[in-house]
Amino acid sequence: MKNVDFWFILARFYSALYGFVKDYFGLHLRGLGFILRKIKTDRILDVNGRKLYFSHILSEAYSRSLNGRWNEPETHTFVRFILEHVKIVFVEVGANIGEILVDISANPFCEKSVAFEPNPFAVSVIEQNLELNAIKNSHVVAKALGHENTTQRMYFGSHSPSASLFSIESRNQDGENITVSTLDAEFKCSDYHGRNVVLLIDVEGYELNVVIGGADFIKNCRPLIIFEYHHETRKVFSLDQLQDVLGPDYEIFRLRQDAFLDSDVENSWNCVAIPRDSEFDSVLRARICKQ
Numbered sequence: 001m002k003n004v005d006f007w008f009i010l011a012r013f014y015s016a017l018y019g020f021v022k023d024y025f026g027l028h029l030r031g032l033g034f035i036l037r038k039i040k041t042d043r044i045l046d047v048n049g050r051k052l053y054f055s056h057i058l059s060e061a062y063s064r065s066l067n068g069r070w071n072e073p074e075t076h077t078f079v080r081f082i083l084e085h086v087k088i089v090f091v092e093v094g095a096n097i098g099e100i101l102v103d104i105s106a107n108p109f110c111e112k113s114v115a116f117e118p119n120p121f122a123v124s125v126i127e128q129n130l131e132l133n134a135i136k137n138s139h140v141v142a143k144a145l146g147h148e149n150t151t152q153r154m155y156f157g158s159h160s161p162s163a164s165l166f167s168i169e170s171r172n173q174d175g176e177n178i179t180v181s182t183l184d185a186e187f188k189c190s191d192y193h194g195r196n197v198v199l200l201i202d203v204e205g206y207e208l209n210v211v212i213g214g215a216d217f218i219k220n221c222r223p224l225i226i227f228e229y230h231h232e233t234r235k236v237f238s239l240d241q242l243q244d245v246l247g248p249d250y251e252i253f254r255l256r257q258d259a260f261l262d263s264d265v266e267n268s269w270n271c272v273a274i275p276r277d278s279e280f281d282s283v284l285r286a287r288i289c290k291q
Contacts, residue, residue, distance in 0.1 A: 007038040015067035023257070033060045044132065048076075050102050051132040055125050061097045075226065075270060076103050077259035079198060082224070083109040085283045088196045091223070092116070093145050093183075093210055094203040098126035104198075105130070105138040111195070112137045116186075118144040118178040119156050141186070143179045144203070147212040154178045183214025189221055196279055197223035204228070205236035211245050218246065222275040226255065229271045239265055242273075249276055253288060262289045 011032070018029045036059040045052040047065045054062055064071045079100075082088060087109045095101050095115035105113040117123050117140055126140045144154065155175035183199075199214075201207045207227045211218065218225070225246075229239065239252055246252075253261035254268040261284065265271055274281055 007035060007040075008043075011035045011039060012067050015062075015064055019064050019067065019069055032063055036060050036062065036066070047099070048103070050099075050106060051129070052097070052099060052102065053125055053128040053132060055097070055121065057121055058097060058125060061122075065099055070099060070103070072100070072270070074255060074257050074259045075100060075200070078226070078255060078272070079104050079200075080107065081259065081287065082198065082280070082283060083107050086196045086279055087111050088198045089113070089192060091183075091187075091197060091199045093199070093201045095122070095126055095140065096202070097122055098129045098140070100200065101126065101138060101140075102129045102133050102135065105135045106133055110137065114138070114186075115140040116143055116145050116181075118142065118154060118180075120176070121156070143181045143186075144206075145183060145186070145210045145213060146180045146206060147182065147209040148180070149182060149185055150180045151177055152180050181213075183210065183217045185213075187214075187217050187221075189217055192217075192221045195221075197221050199223040199225045201225065201227040205233045207233060208237035208242055208245070211242060215245065219249075222249070222278055224275065224278075224280040225250070225273040227271055227273070228269070229265070230269045239271070246273055250274065251276060256289070260287050260289050 014032050014035055018032050021027050021029050039056045039059055042056055043054045045054050045065060047068050048070060052065055070076050089111050090104045090113040092101050092113070092115045095117040098115060101113060101115045104110050115126060115138065117126060120142065123140055123142045130138055153175045201210050203210060243252060250273045252265060252271055252273045253263060254265045255270040255272050256262060261272060274284055
């Protein structure tokens with residue numbers, strides 16, 4: 001057996017164990033990244049009926065999808081529930097390798113989708129994933145989004161597309177010059193008036209900046225917003241700060257592991273901001289649990 005096959009098989013086994021321990025005990029096993037970095041060949045993965053291009057250069061982005069499961073299954077389940085009730089336009093900021101983008105875009109009730117991703121390697125993988133799944137209603141924009149239009153230097157680790165404009169590595173290492181835009185600069189509100197927009201933001205602590213840079217878009221289009229908020233991003237911004245930008249028109253909930261919502265926002269991984277008196281509000285009321 002070739003060495004590369006050994007590491008791939010071992011990674012799949014450990015990925016399954018990693019997912020089990022995380023789901024049932026809330027713990028993160030160490031060592032999966034080390035094993036993933038040992039894989040030296042690319043291949044095609046089958047994940048929940050979708051195809052994903054596995055790039056060994058970005059191997060750490062496949063911690064659970066390597067074993068046929070989505071990395072954040074609750075997000076997929078939550079958005080698919082919405083798609084059972086309304087047609088949406090899906091906007092993903094920080095698309096990584098595009099696993100959520102592919103899953104949602106392939107749904108017949110997703111009218112169109114747009115992804116923003118600054119990592120050139122990840123952009124290439126997203127484009128291959130869209131082609132593998134014959135998705136024609138989606139495109140990826142090779143930019144980061146924030147609170148202003150500018151150019152910044154950003155460092156990307158050799159095995160993972162995840163990076164933040166806040167990270168120390170982005171400031172202190174060579175990195176690459178990337179274009180930073182804003183939601184307001186990228187979207188004309190008139191094009192989305194009356195449409196149900198789902199906005200997913202996963203930018204490793206830069207979520208508040210993205211919302212600030214999309215103030216007009218958010219005010220006029222009133223998207224449902226799913227955003228990362230956990231022990232690391234709490235060091236950068238608070239929900240009070242985000243709520244101040246969104247205003248009283250939005251109500252924030254925790255997205256639970258079972259894809260339901262509750263108010264325990266300080267023990268979250270992802271949160272959901274729902275525009276009041278919207279179609280999203282009507283659809284999701286039955287999904288909000290009392291603590």
